[in-house]
Amino acid sequence: xxxxxxxxxxxxxxxxxxxxxxxxxxxxxxxxxxxxxxxxxxxxxxxxxxxxxxxxxxxxxxxxxxxxxxxxxxxxxxxxxxxxxxxxxxxxxxxxxxxxxxxxxxxxxxxxxxxxxxxxxxxxxxxxxxxxxxxxxxxxxxxxxxxxxxxxxxxxxxxxxxxxxxxxxxxxxxxxxxxxxxxxxxxxxxxxxxxxxxxxxxxxxxxxxxxxxxxxxxxxxxxxxxxxxxxxxxxxxxxxxxxxxxxxxxxxxxxxxxxxxxxxxxxxxxxxxxxxxxxxxxxxxxxxxxxxxxxxxxxxxxxxxxxxxxxxxxxxxxxxxxxxxxxxxxxxxxxxxxxxxxxxxxxxxxxxxxxxxxxxxxxxxxxxxxxxxxxxxxxxxxxxxxxxxxxxxxxxxxxxxxxxxxxxxxxxxxxxxxxxxxxxxxxxxxxxxxxxxxxxxxxxxxxxxxxxxxxxxxxxxxxxxxxxxxxxxxxxxxxxxxxxxxxxxxxxx
Numbered sequence: 001x002x003x004x005x006x007x008x009x010x011x012x013x014x015x016x017x018x019x020x021x022x023x024x025x026x027x028x029x030x031x032x033x034x035x036x037x038x039x040x041x042x043x044x045x046x047x048x049x050x051x052x053x054x055x056x057x058x059x060x061x062x063x064x065x066x067x068x069x070x071x072x073x074x075x076x077x078x079x080x081x082x083x084x085x086x087x088x089x090x091x092x093x094x095x096x097x098x099x100x101x102x103x104x105x106x107x108x109x110x111x112x113x114x115x116x117x118x119x120x121x122x123x124x125x126x127x128x129x130x131x132x133x134x135x136x137x138x139x140x141x142x143x144x145x146x147x148x149x150x151x152x153x154x155x156x157x158x159x160x161x162x163x164x165x166x167x168x169x170x171x172x173x174x175x176x177x178x179x180x181x182x183x184x185x186x187x188x189x190x191x192x193x194x195x196x197x198x199x200x201x202x203x204x205x206x207x208x209x210x211x212x213x214x215x216x217x218x219x220x221x222x223x224x225x226x227x228x229x230x231x232x233x234x235x236x237x238x239x240x241x242x243x244x245x246x247x248x249x250x251x252x253x254x255x256x257x258x259x260x261x262x263x264x265x266x267x268x269x270x271x272x273x274x275x276x277x278x279x280x281x282x283x284x285x286x287x288x289x290x291x292x293x294x295x296x297x298x299x300x301x302x303x304x305x306x307x308x309x310x311x312x313x314x315x316x317x318x319x320x321x322x323x324x325x326x327x328x329x330x331x332x333x334x335x336x337x338x339x340x341x342x343x344x345x346x347x348x349x350x351x352x353x354x355x356x357x358x359x360x361x362x363x364x365x366x367x368x369x370x371x372x373x374x375x376x377x378x379x380x381x382x383x384x385x386x387x388x389x390x391x392x393x394x395x396x397x398x399x400x401x402x403x404x405x406x407x408x409x410x411x412x413x414x415x416x417x418x419x420x421x422x423x424x425x426x427x428x429x430x431x432x433x434x435x436x437x438x439x440x441x442x443x444x445x446x447x448x449x450x451x452x453x454x455x456x457x458x459x460x461x462x463x464x465x466x467x468x469x470x471x472x473x474x475x476x477x478x479x480x481x482x483x484x485x486x487x488x489x490x491x492x493x
Contacts, residue, residue, distance in 0.1 A: 011217040023224050024064045030231045031101070035069045038099035038342060039238045040144040042231060045107040048152030049190070050183045051162045052213040057152060058105045060220050061227075070101040078111070084299075084355040086401040087111070087129075088136060092350035097342035098144070107149075108133055109197060117190055126193070130200045135393050141205035142386060143344040146234050149206060150223055151198065152213040156187045259453045260468065266413050269473035282482035283322035289489040290323055296357045298492065299403045302485070303365045306410030307448075308438045309420040310471045311478070315410065316361055318478045319485065328359040333368065345369060345387070346394055353398065365407075366391055370455050375447050388458040395464035404492050405464035408481055409452065410471040414445055 011019075034042070044061075046054050058072055073094040082090045088108065096102030112129035115121040137147055154162065163180060166172045183190075202208040209226060213219045270278070289295065302319065304312040320328060331352050340348040346366060354360040370391075374384040395405050412420075421438065424430040441448065460466040467484050471477035 008214065009212045009218045009222075010215040011221055013217070016217040016221065019221060020064075023221065023228065026228050027065055027224060030228055030235065031065055031069055033235055034101075034231055035066075035099045037235065037238065038097075040146055040234060041096040041098050041342075042101040042146045042148070042227075043096065043140060044101060044103045044227070045109070045147075045149040046103060046105050046152070047107055047109055047150065048211075048213065049154045049159060049187075049194075050180060051159045052152035052154045053216055053219060054105060054152055056216060057150075057213075057219060057223055058103055061103065061223070064224065065101070069099065070103065071096060072103040072105055075104065075106045075110070081355070085353050086397040086403070088132065088397060089350060089353055091136075092347060095140075095343060095347060097339070099342070108136070109201075113190075113193060113197060117186055117193055126197075127200070130197065132393075132397065133201055134203070135390075137201070137203065137206040139346075139386075139390050140344060142383075145344070146230060147206040148227060148230055149202075149208045150226075151194070151208050151210045152219065153210055154213050156184075156191075158214050159184055159187060259449060260456065261411050261449055261452060264411055264468060264470045266411075266416070266470050266472040268470045268476050270475040270479060272475070275475035275479065278479045279318065279482070282479060282486055283318070285486045286319070286322040286482060286489070289486060289493065290327070290359065292493055294493040295489075297402060299354045299356050299398075300359045300489075301354065301398060301403055301405045302359065302361045303367070303405070303407040304361070304363055304410070305365060305367055305371070305408070306469075306471065307412050307417055308441055309417050309424070309433075310410035310412045311474045312363060312410055314474055315408070315469075315478050315481045316363060318482060319361065322482075323359060327357060328361060329354065330361045330363060333362060333364040345383075346390060349394070353403070356402070366394070367455060367459075370459075371448065371451050374451050375444055388455075391459055392461060392464075395459075395461070399463035404488065406485060406488050407460075407464060407466045408469055408484075409456065409466055410469045410477055411452075412471050414442070416472045417442065 034040075046058055048054055062070060062072060075090065075094070078087075078090065091104070091108050094102060094104070108129075112121070112126050116123075116126040140147060163176055163184060167176045198208045198210075211219055211222050290300075304316055306312050316330065320330065329352070336348060349362075349366045352360055352362075369379060369387040370384050373379045398405055421434060421442075424434040456466045456468070467480075469477050469480050
């Protein structure tokens with residue numbers, strides 16, 4: 001794979017001096033057009049052999065281009081804050097919005113490769129990360145991102161030569177440390193690992209581009225022209241339709257009209273006396289569990305979804321009454337903001353992941369894509385169909401890192417919902433809860449029910465299960481939520 005990057009490519013000074021001004025002008029033009037149209041983000045990964053000029057290449061790009069729309073993220077060892085979240089959290093936070101270029105100098109590939117090469121982590125360890133990266137980049141591409149991955153390559157002989165040259169010059173001697181020579185000693189071990197990584201992760205939507213870096217002029221022109229061609233080509237594609245539709249998977253047909261929501265027992269209820277007794281019991285248990293020393297190394301995400309007027313807010317308040325207010329956040333989810341619209345769909349949820357010892361409570365959640373966006377046509381069929389897999393992957397990464405994911409669907413009958421709507425309409429301090437959209441959603445009751453059943457079937461997993469809550473009785477629903485949480489925490493801790 002690296003043989004073509006060891007051919008001694010060079011550019012003479014005169015050619016370089018003549019080409020750079022034209023290339024800079026073209027890059028600025030295409031960068032301006034990208035920023036003006038805000039059609040897609042550009043993700044640049046600059047990786048490669050130590051000593052191959054990764055830092056110099058990034059500096060050159062920043063010098064050639066408008067700094068307002070290009071941002072570099074030099075990500076080294078994870079910080080304490082980052083270690084308290086899933087590994088991909090810090091990369092999600094750094095993703096560029098549409099119209100911008102994000103340069104990752106030390107990308108998601110760096111950490112697991114170092115752990116494998118320098119600290120002896122096994123092949124399975126490395127490959128599990130590569131599987132995560134493949135799904136991550138597939139998601140970015142499906143969301144419209146242009147992904148360019150550069151591997152800057154030098155032969156072992158040229159790495160040694162470069163280090164010697166830097167050490168021999170007083171002005172650059174400081175740039176070479178014992179760590180650089182230690183990594184040089186690992187070159188023969190690094191090379192097959194790098195080839196394995198590139199074979200596994202070079203895809204049609206995110207291919208690796210290997211650039212010989214012995215001559216910095218050749219390297220800079222190659223990287224610059226590749227970026228120019230890729231962005232210009234994508235901009236020219238925008239607005240053009242190939243006429244081909246995106247293939248989508250089949251959805252199981254409900255031939256008898258019966259679904260899991262119909263099978264719930266909506267007559268379940270509690271008396272006020274029993275409710276008060278059990279409320280005290282389960283809130284006490286939940287409080288003790290969340291204060292347990294074992295919980296300090298875990299985090300918890302609670303998802304509350306349900307029919308309009310099903311009592312999500314009341315259930316959330318009974319949960320938070322048992323928690324220390326310093327260690328939980330309630331995240332109400334509404335329509336995405338302008339900031340959120342220019343990022344991949346899951347970005348606004350990744351940013352709210354709790355640190356260890358903390359709880360995040362989502363009042364509506366990432367499941368909006370397979371519910372309201374599916375039913376109302378706010379996204380394409382291909383988008384909401386692929387969302388099931390992306391959501392399962394998201395929740396699995398949280399669980400692998402020690403997060404406890406518990407999801408509740410609060411379900412009421414159509415008749416009970418109508419009764420609650422009428423009550424809200426007649427009560428002054430509740431009237432604000434009822435909107436025209438709530439009434440419109442009632443007209444699509446059957447379609448939403450179908451979407452809910454698909455959602456539960458495709459995303460209720462052992463790591464992140466759904467609990468269906470019979471919520472015609474608010475007392476019964478609140479106790480079921482609290483009891484479920486206590487039992488889940490006890491089994492996890």
